[in-house]
Amino acid sequence: MNRDLSRLQPYPFEKLTKLKAEVTPPAELSHIAFSIGEPKHASPEFVVKTLADNLNALSNYPTTKGIPELREAIAAWCTRRFNLPEGQLTADHHVLPVNGTREAIFAFTQAAVERKEGALVISPNPFYQIYEGAAYLAGAEPHYLNCNAENGFIPDYDAVPADIWERCQILFICSPSNPTGAVTDFDTLAKLINLADQYDFIIASDECYSEIYFDEANPPVGLLEACARLGRTDFDKCVVMHSLSKRSNLPGLRSGFIAGDAKLLGPFLEYRTYHGCSMPVQHQLASVAAWGDEAHVLQNRDLYREKFSKVIEILSPVLEVTQPEASFYLWVKTPIADDLFAQKLFAEKHMTVLPGRYLSRETEGVVPGEGFVRMALVATLEECIEGAQRIRRFVEGLKD
Numbered sequence: 022m023n024r025d026l027s028r029l030q031p032y033p034f035e036k037l038t039k040l041k042a043e044v045t046p047p048a049e050l051s052h053i054a055f056s057i058g059e060p061k062h063a064s065p066e067f068v069v070k071t072l073a074d075n076l077n078a079l080s081n082y083p084t085t086k087g088i089p090e091l092r093e094a095i096a097a098w099c100t101r102r103f104n105l106p107e108g109q110l111t112a113d114h115h116v117l118p119v120n121g122t123r124e125a126i127f128a129f130t131q132a133a134v135e136r137k138e139g140a141l142v143i144s145p146n147p148f149y150q151i152y153e154g155a156a157y158l159a160g161a162e163p164h165y166l167n168c169n170a171e172n173g174f175i176p177d178y179d180a181v182p183a184d185i186w187e188r189c190q191i192l193f194i195c196s197p198s199n200p201t202g203a204v205t206d207f208d209t210l211a212k213l214i215n216l217a218d219q220y221d222f223i224i225a226s227d228e229c230y231s232e233i234y235f236d237e238a239n240p241p242v243g244l245l246e247a248c249a250r251l252g253r254t255d256f257d258k259c260v261v262m263h264s265l266s267k268r269s270n271l272p273g274l275r276s277g278f279i280a281g282d283a284k285l286l287g288p289f290l291e292y293r294t295y296h297g298c299s300m301p302v303q304h305q306l307a308s309v310a311a312w313g314d315e316a317h318v319l320q321n322r323d324l325y326r327e328k329f330s331k332v333i334e335i336l337s338p339v340l341e342v343t344q345p346e347a348s349f350y351l352w353v354k355t356p357i358a359d360d361l362f363a364q365k366l367f368a369e370k371h372m373t374v375l376p377g378r379y380l381s382r383e384t385e386g387v388v389p390g391e392g393f394v395r396m397a398l399v400a401t402l403e404e405c406i407e408g409a410q411r412i413r414r415f416v417e418g419l420k421d
Contacts, residue, residue, distance in 0.1 A: 028157045032150060033379035040360060040376070044368035053408040055396040056373040058199065058349065062270040062324055062399075065317040071310040072274075078302035085294045087118035091305045094312040095278045102231075103246035109254055110245065114283040117290060118300050118308070120275040122229045122262040123151050126193075129260065129279060130155035132292035133223055134190050141185065144193040145176050147200055147380035147390040149227065152193045161190060165384040174203035174352070178212060186220040197230040197241055200380055200395040201352040202345025204234075210247035217258045223285065226261045229277070232268040232318050234347035235326055241347050245281060256281040267349070268318055269311045276300060276308040325349055328398045328405045335409035339416040351396040352377070356419055359394050369418070370411040 037056060046052070086092070092112035099110050110116065119125035126149075134140060134156070142156035146165035156163040164185060166176035175198075192213065196205035217224050226244035234240055248256045264277035279286065293299075300308075311317075329344060332351070336342045341354040355362040359376040366372045375397075377390030398405050 023158065025157045025160070029154050030150070033375060036379050037363070037373070037375060040364050041367050041373070044364055046367055046371040047369070050371040050411075052371050052373065053400060053404050053411070054373045055398070055400070055408055056375045058267075058397045058399060059272055060267055060270045060349075060399050061401065062321055064270050064273075065311065065314070067314070068269065068271060068274075068307050068311045072303055072307035075303040075306045078306065081302050083299035083302050083305065085299050086290060087300060088302065088305050088309075090309050091118050091312075092116045094309045095280065098312045099245060099280055102240070103243045103249070105245060105249045106254070109249065110256075110280060111283075115256065115286065116278055116280045117286055117293070118305060119262070119277050119279055120298055120300055121266060121272075121277045122227060122264045124275070124298060125262045125277060125279045126151045126225070126227060127155045127158075128293060128296055128298065129225060129262075129289055130159045130161075130191060132289050133225075133285065134159035134161045136160035139188045140190050141188040142191045142193065143181075143185070143189050145195060145198065146382055146384055147377060148193075149195060149199050150380070153382075156191075163382075164189070165382050167384055167387065167389045168198070168201065168203070169389050174198060174201035175205055175209065178209070178216070183220075186216060186222070189220060189222040191223045191225055192217070193225050193227060194244070195227040196243075197228075197234070197345070197347035199227075199230065199348065200350050200375075200377070200390075200393075202230075202348040202350055204241045204346040207242045207247055207250065210242065210244055211251060214247065214251065214253065214259065222258070223282075224259050226259070228261050229264040230267055230348040231263065233322060233325055233349050235322070235329070235344065237322075248281075255283070257284070258282060260285055265308060265311050268321070270321060271307075271311060274304055274307060274311075276304055276311075324402070325398065328402055331402065331406050332396075332398060332409040335406065335413055339413050349398050351398065353394050353396055355392055355394055356416065359390070359392055363394055366412065366415050370415050372408055372411050372415070374412075 096112040140161040141164045143164045144152040153163045168174040260281035266272040374394040377393035381390030
């Protein structure tokens with residue numbers, strides 16, 4: 022077996038399961054999960070109908086590149102959403118459908134990394150664990166950039182030494198961030214593009230939370246949008262990953278895309294042809310419908326706005342909690358160790374949250390996720406309110 026498999030760490034939810042197994046929750050309380058970022062809002066009925074109406078496509082092998090209608094729908098959506106000049110992002114050369122952002126992140130890393138001594142894949146810290154696993158299995162080393170309150174939970178890119186940039190092959194950015202909800206602004210994206218030119222590395226922007234934001238007048242800027250503002254019409258060294266899982270409450274559809282530099286996507290398409298990961302045709306047709314509609318996305322944001330407003334109102338008297346810029350996570354500072362907080366909360370209130378240390382690695386002598394928990398407000402409004410009330414009572418009990 023691949024010897025690098027031994028370098029993979031248990032997934033955060035494996036660690037959480039082990040932590041919870043050490044205690045027994047109160048049976049009289051129903052379980053409420055704020056731990057996993059799985060959207061629970063209803064999937065759009067028109068997308069479900071499109072999927073059902075096209076089940077006869079099961080008799081067709083899907084192509085790796087995807088049907089033209091889907092690539093055209095994605096290119097059109099990107100152009101609208103990120104203010105791209107008409108025709109700059111083309112369906113034929115700049116877009117590939119993928120089976121969700123996780124699949125794209127992992128596969129792209131395998132295709133893009135040149136296996137050589139000292140190769141680095143850089144990511145924020147805390148981070149989505151796929152960045153790390155993809156780096157190891159591609160023959161590279163992960164390098165972590167700490168994110169903390171002092172830097173607004175965005176890495177301090179100015180502090181990165183030149184020798185690290187020189188070894189960098191892929192820089193992962195996650196904006197809006199999982200787990201903090203922080204958004205990388207245009208000036209920072211422009212700085213990173215300049216660094217990519219100077220040191221010849223790829224910027225891969227994980228933007229799967231880009232459509233869950235709270236200020237309708239200021240949606241998060243995307244990497245392709247930054248390219249367009251800079252006149253970078255070929256998106257050189259830049260790719261983005263998007264998904265319907267969060268935007269459209271369709272995690273089971275496993276539908277997303279990678280878009281950007283055609284010089285990178287051409288070889289990646291060849292890799293994927295061998296990889297055997299084509300999206301089923303009926304899923305592609307359902308995805309066309311989803312990318313073409315914004316009304317359900319606006320309704321989705323409204324639901325999250327209401328939940329965040331209610332939960333923050335309940336928790337703010339007892340915890341340091343603020344509205345994130347985007348995403349459906351609260352990144353909350355804990356009054357006791359984050360893993361102990363999560364375990365005791367489960368034992369006393371049958372509530373599950375994710376310890377921040379499980380999303381971090383020790384770097385420069387600190388684990389930046391320590392002392393925080395991630396709360397995913399994906400449940401119903403009623404469950405989110407009940408969950409917040411339980412957490413408040415739990416924290417108040419800690420002070421007694």
